[in-house]
Amino acid sequence: MHIATLTASDVTQYRELMLYAYATAPDAFTSTPEERAAEPEAWWLKRVADPSGQSIAFGAFQNSQLVGTVTIEFSVKPKTRHKAHLIGMFVHESCRGLGGGAQLVGAALAAARTRSEVRLVTLTVTEGNVPAITLYERCGFRAFGIEPMAIATPEGFKGKVHMWIPIDPITMASVSG
Numbered sequence: 001m002h003i004a005t006l007t008a009s010d011v012t013q014y015r016e017l018m019l020y021a022y023a024t025a026p027d028a029f030t031s032t033p034e035e036r037a038a039e040p041e042a043w044w045l046k047r048v049a050d051p052s053g054q055s056i057a058f059g060a061f062q063n064s065q066l067v068g069t070v071t072i073e074f075s076v077k078p079k080t081r082h083k084a085h086l087i088g089m090f091v092h093e094s095c096r097g098l099g100g101g102a103q104l105v106g107a108a109l110a111a112a113r114t115r116s117e118v119r120l121v122t123l124t125v126t127e128g129n130v131p132a133i134t135l136y137e138r139c140g141f142r143a144f145g146i147e148p149m150a151i152a153t154p155e156g157f158k159g160k161v162h163m164w165i166p167i168d169p170i171t172m173a174s175v176s177g
């Protein structure tokens, strides 16, 4: 699987993959397929090629087909620019278990490490999503809390596990003691 930063030319494939993701893994995301399908072209273009550079989307490609993706968001606010946030993680089921998810997280963390102001990366994952939680733990993330009743699903409310990983030497050292 080939990992690359997404560009505006990937917008059609990205939209198609994510609408499929919202439909087939509904509990993994806070948006519905209907909400996202209603987003204008400009919203999707900003997701794959944010001109401000405040978010970067990565793709996993197999034979030029986009089969997986993740996005990392940065902050410009003085009080939160030390934190980046991982969102929109999905690998098509036909390509799972091949290491694409881990490669995508690795690419996002590598991008965060190039920004000297970023000291940690956070994410949230729905409670009980064992494949995703295991993937994130394998990539070095640790859970620090659970938001109760974070999303409404047909089976009832579910919590969101909050995870983080320190990425700069000072923060890493302070955590490891």
Ligand SMILES: CC(C)(COP(=O)(O)OP(=O)(O)OC[C@H]1O[C@@H](n2cnc3c(N)ncnc32)[C@H](O)[C@@H]1OP(=O)(O)O)[C@@H](O)C(=O)NCCC(=O)NCCS
Residues within 6 Å of the ligand: 025, 028, 029, 089, 090, 091, 092, 095, 096, 097, 098, 099, 100, 101, 102, 103, 124, 125, 126, 129, 130, 131, 132, 134, 135, 136, 138
């Ligand atoms: C979670 C997801 C992205 C994993 O993608 P993937 O490409 O299959 O993951 P990888 O092949 O890179 O697996 C990396 C590690 O994750 C863990 N993992 C992946 N799938 C797993 C599963 N079904 N059960 C347990 N652990 C799993 C393993 O530790 C694995 O490493 P290993 O194979 O060396 O043991 C994929 O299952 C997915 O898209 N799920 C639906 C959407 C979703 O839940 N997104 C997360 C939103 S927070």
